[in-house]
Amino acid sequence: MSIETERLYYQDCYLRDFHARITGTADDGRRVYLDRTAFYPTSGGQPFDAGTLGGAKVIDVIDEEERIAHVLETPLSAAQVETPLSEAQVEGHVDWERRFGHMQQHTGQHLLSAVLEELFAIPTLSFHMGSEVSTIEVRAAALDTGQIERVEERCAEIVSEARPVVVTFDQASDDLGLRKASQRSGTLRVVSIAGIDRSACGGTHVRSTAEIGPVLIRKLDKIRGNVRLEFVCGLRALRQARADFRTLLEISRHLSTPIERTPDLVAAQVERIRLLEKSNQRLATEVARREGRERWTATEPGADGIRRVTEPGPIDDAMRVRAQAFAAQGHAVFIAVSENPPAVLLAASSDSGVHAGERLRAAVTAAGGRGGGNQALAQGSVPSTADLKGVLARL
Numbered sequence: 001m002s003i004e005t006e007r008l009y010y011q012d013c014y015l016r017d018f019h020a021r022i023t024g025t026a027d028d029g030r031r032v033y034l035d036r037t038a039f040y041p042t043s044g045g046q047p048f049d050a051g052t053l054g055g056a057k058v059i060d061v062i063d064e065e066e067r068i069a070h071v072l073e074t075p076l077s078a079a080q081v082e083t084p085l086s087e088a089q090v091e092g093h094v095d096w097e098r099r100f101g102h103m104q105q106h107t108g109q110h111l112l113s114a115v116l117e118e119l120f121a122i123p124t125l126s127f128h129m130g131s132e133v134s135t136i137e138v139r140a141a142a143l144d145t146g147q148i149e150r151v152e153e154r155c156a157e158i159v160s161e162a163r164p165v166v167v168t169f170d171q172a173s174d175d176l177g178l179r180k181a182s183q184r185s186g187t188l189r190v191v192s193i194a195g196i197d198r199s200a201c202g203g204t205h206v207r208s209t210a211e212i213g214p215v216l217i218r219k220l221d222k223i224r225g226n227v228r229l230e231f232v233c234g235l236r237a238l239r240q241a242r243a244d245f246r247t248l249l250e251i252s253r254h255l256s257t258p259i260e261r262t263p264d265l266v267a268a269q270v271e272r273i274r275l276l277e278k279s280n281q282r283l284a285t286e287v288a289r290r291e292g293r294e295r296w297t298a299t300e301p302g303a304d305g306i307r308r309v310t311e312p313g314p315i316d317d318a319m320r321v322r323a324q325a326f327a328a329q330g331h332a333v334f335i336a337v338s339e340n341p342p343a344v345l346l347a348a349s350s351d352s353g354v355h356a357g358e359r360l361r362a363a364v365t366a367a368g369g370r371g372g373g374n375q376a377l378a379q380g381s382v383p384s385t386a387d388l389k390g391v392l393a394r395l
C-alpha cells in the first residue's frame with residue numbers, strides 16, 4: 001500500500017524549501033517518493049520543477065496520480081536509503097527562477113484566455129508551455145493585428161491593476177462559473193483572477209496579476225482550422241523583446257538604415273535580387289549559346305562531314321543550351337559527360353543521321369542505367385562512373 005504524496009504547491013505556490021519523509025524508492029535510489037512535496041510534476045501543459053532533493057539534482061518529476069515520483073540525476077546515498085523509511089527525512093529545494101517563470105507563463109495564460117473570451121468570445125482549446133515560449137490553441141478561423149493589439153493592451157491593463165489571483169477548493173457543480181466546464185467530480189481546485197476568470201486548474205500561479213509582468217503575443221499559426229497563438233510573459237517577455245530588438249538592430253546595421261525603414265528596404269532588395277537573378281539567367285543562357293556556336297566553328301568535321309565533341313562537366317541548363325546551340329549549326333553531334341553523378345547527354349542535329357533519344361537509351365540501358373529523350377536531345381544516368389566508358393563507346 002503506497003502512501004499518497006501531499007502536494008504542497010496546491011496550498012502554497014511560493015514554497016520552495018521543504019522537509020519530507022521518504023515513503024519509497026526505486027531504481028537504486030534514483031526514483032524517490034515522499035509523503036509531501038513542493039515539486040510540481042509535468043501536467044496540465046506545465047513542465048516539472050527542477051531543483052535538488054537530498055543534495056541530488058532533480059531531473060524529472062512524474063505524476064503517478066496517488067504519488068509523485070522524483071527522478072534524480074544521482075542516487076540518494078546508501079545511508080539515506082537504508083534508514084528505516086519512516087524516519088528518512090530529506091530536504092528539497094525547488095529551482096525558483098524556473099518555477100517562478102512557469103508561474104508567470106501559467107497565470108499569464110489564464111489571463112490571456114480570459115481576455116480572448118471577454119473581448120471576442122474566443123474559447124481556448126489547449127495550452128502548452130515550452131522552455132522558451134508557450135502556446136494556446138483557440139477556436140477561431142483567424143485573428144487580425146488589431147485584435148491582437150487589443151488583447152495585449154487589455155492584459156496589460158489587468159496586470160497594472162494588480163488583481164488578486166486566489167485558489168479555492170470547491171465542490172464540482174454546474175454553477176461554479178468556470179470559464180471552461182470541468183470534467184472532474186468531487187473537489188475542484190479553482191484558480192480565480194478577480195473579476196475576469198475562474199478556472200479549474202492544478203498548476204502553479206502567481207498571487208497577483210502584477211507578478212505576471214508583460215504579456216507579449218508573438219506568432220499566430222493556423223492549425224486544424226483554428227489559430228495557435230504563441231506568447232511569452234514576465235521575464236521571458238522582456239528577454240524575448242530584447243533579443244528581437246538586437247536582431248532588428250543588427251539587420252539595420254547591415255543595411256545601414258534606421259530600424260523603421262528596414263521592412264521597405266528589405267522588400268526592395270528582395271525584388272532587386274529577383275530581377276538580377278532573372279537577368280543573370282538570361283545572360284548565362286546567351287553565353288552558353290555563343291559557346292556552343294563557337295565550339296562548332298572550332299571543331300573540324302570528320303570524314304563523314306559530322307562535327308563531334310565530347311565535353312566533361314555538370315549536365316545543367318548551361319550544358320543543355322551549349323549542346324543544342326552546337327547541334328543547331330548542322331552536321332553535328334554533342335556529348336556531355338558528368339562523373340558525379342555519372343550521367344551523359346547527347347545532342348544531335350536532324351541531318352546527322354543520329355536519333356539522340358534512341359541512341360542514348362540503347363547505350364545507357366546496356367550499362368544498366370536509364371534515360372531517353374527526343375531526336376535532338378537526350379539525357380541519361382548509369383549506376384557508376386566505371387559504366388561511363390562503355391556508354392561513350394556505344395554513343
Ligand SMILES: [Zn+2]
Pocket residue numbers: 106107110191201202203204205
Ligand atoms: Zn492554471
